[in-house]
Amino acid sequence: MSQAAILFRDVNFSADGLHILKNITGSFTEGKITTLVGPSGAGKSTLFKLCNGLRSPNSGEILIKGKPIEAYDPVELRRNVGIALQSATMVKGSVLENLELPLTLQGKKIDIDFAKELLHDVGLAGDLLERNAKDLSGGQKQKLSIARTLVNKPKVLLLDEITSSLDRVSQHDIEELIEKINEKYGTTMIWITHNLDQALRIGHFTWVMMNGELIESGDSSLLKDPKDKRVQDFVKGEIE
Template sequence: MGFISLHHIWKRNRKKEAILKGITGEIQEGSFIALIGPSGAGKSTLLMLLNRMQDPDEGEIVYRGKPLPEWDILDLRREIGMVFQKATMLEGTVAENIRLGISLKGEEMDDSRIAACLEEVGLDGKMAERDARTLSVGEMQRVALARSLAVNPILLLLDEVTSALDPHSAQAVESTLLRLHREKGKTIVMITHNIEQARRLSSEVWHLSGGELIEIGKNPEIFLHPKDERTKNFLSRGKEEEMVR
């Protein structure tokens, strides 16, 4: 059994239309999964199911040997960090926003630890006392990542975390993620529409389309020799779009 096991996962919207259709797969501990696929494929929904922000209509998700519904929700939040495409900063300083994460563990953070969290995502530790709502989009996204990392999560779920960033900020976040994966063995599941980013960062790729899990493949094999024609076509289109940019 994997670190996370998904068994025949179905999820429907309010109109009873299927968003996810029988998803089955294994996520191994220490892997870096890139979820790729067109908009509306069900990728964000899958992330929310992994964090129990939603529950599947059918099927079962097992995390570390125990079905997700059997986990205490606070324990789950302590173990699983999630960062969304659009970072949300609460009123207050950067330090107060970062402390919010660690409060889930009933712990406190001193100034040096907050500075270390900021520096880990490529930010100056001295910005801890800045008003969080005055930050740039790129700074907010990195503070959101620092807030998530403050609890030292076992699993990190990322939804398009670099899509709104300038190249310099995106590179800083990518470097942080690679370090977390390679040096600290973090398990990461990341949604990206950037095919080259998936190639650079991931150890494994899941291709979703129309709510179906089309193909799972190791990096670089899936990029060199995709088994499903739909994956081959999607990767080709993605490369063409990135060349146009």
């Protein structure tokens, strides 16, 4: 049986007086793609920040590969649990400077051939390297953000609505890329998506979150026949 890449035990998280995550218990299976679906404000992005060590739970336990998250050095943890955010924030500078940022932070330089290969993998042309990152379109920034996260070669990849601003063809390219990385390197993928078809298409497993709670989890096919009434309403599009 596969080990849990990330395991949650009764995790609670509050901020600014709001109870954002409520008694989350569950796991993300190592080497598999798990999609995270649910209406806006369900706490999905916050859950990612907890996995990446950007926030700490108020109570409960998070185990990464069987070890409490607090036992990891934060820098090592974040290099191993990469996160690509929906905002696709760019720092001032060229595409190359943004792409090699994870290495710059370690005092290293990126190999240009590797940089071009990464851009190609995410569907960007290699000649974009010298372009100012701020001049890229929303979709191009999103792709660059994914490529940048891959530079650290993380064991777990957290993807926060990374295809929401992409056209259908680019969405398909990214889905293929994520599946390829997952198969080739056995990288555990956790993917927040609002697109239920996408969740069914690429996810091995699915978590459905609502209002800070994990309502249902299991094989992605659960989205076709959910047990919980709230999930049934969500799948029908009656809860946004």
